[in-house]
Amino acid sequence: MIAKTTQPPEAARLLAWYDRHHRDLPWRVSPPMRARGIKADPYHVWLSEVMLQQTTVTAVKPYFAKFLALWPTVSDLAAAPTEAVMAAWAGLGYYARARNLKKCAEAVDRDHGGRFPETEAALKSLPGIGDYTAAAVAAIAFDEQAAVMDGNVERVISRYYAISEPLPGSKPAMKAKVAALTPAERPGDFAQAMMDLGATICTPKRPACALCPFRAECRALGESDPELFPVKAAKKDKPVRRAAAFVACSPQGRILLRRRPETGLLGGMTEVPVTHFTSRRDGETSPDAAPFPAAWQPRGTVIHVFTHFELRLDVYGAETPETPLADGWWEPLANLDAQALPSVMKKAIEAAMSRV
DNA sequence: GAGACGTGGAC
């Protein structure tokens, strides 16, 4: 006889809130569907979780739809050319995710017969799957009682318990709190409910505490100010770097592109020739560093903000014959949409094409 | 464990 599982009162209250107020999302199986026996597709859960890392739901939706249309199963993704995956990911950012996405799909296809492993520990050993994603996929797709903690959960927990220790030092203690709250029944819905609560009620600014199922017990609300949580270490200011980009356009309507190294910033993505991103913010760039001599014309400066520095990219343009080059290729302008061009490179090309 | 790693939207 199995003892009836007890669950924390917080879990029951949150699940009741979730049943009424959950968001409908393309990768999600809602509570009514789950009640009818519909299960979440591990491939959909994993794909969405990786895309959602540090990325908004709004930004992810069209990419999620595109990936499923191109590669309906994880084995399809494993068989896809890496370049096609990078091109499809272009614009979403954090491109190591796309490189690891492909590696992970290959590992699942090759080592696990095209089925995702079902435990948190096994999932975490796969490329691009860390603490959060392993727990999320295990809980949501496989009903494992895994403690899922992301930025939303950190915010909810830090407020509920009024945790004054700053992040990231407070993470282990918060993870223990989440583990204690996570129920054996519906652990996946519990995780998604915590994240929905953080995204729609317990927001970073101006939280809607009046609508919160935890308003009566929340220590930050009762004793302090929820907006003061979570406490975080002070940020460092962003250095400015400078570089030059060279957009060469041929009379045949093609531009010179090349591929960046596999690792590091924008790793494996396509670019127009650019100089090294120097840390000196002052000092003009010049066409001397261009891939070949041409009548380079300044076409303005693109400002692009990365996570850890701001780039001032001086753009030069020239109309030139299609010089054969060891490094790079000439791509028709009409095909640019199919390239793995990150946003900063699209901005540079756009600047070069528009008449000043 | 601190830094590297994108982007576009909100206030």
Place this chain on the structure above:
DNA sequence: TGTCCAAGTCT
């Protein structure tokens, strides 16, 4: 306008 950020992972 500048700041903060959005379902983190890897080294």
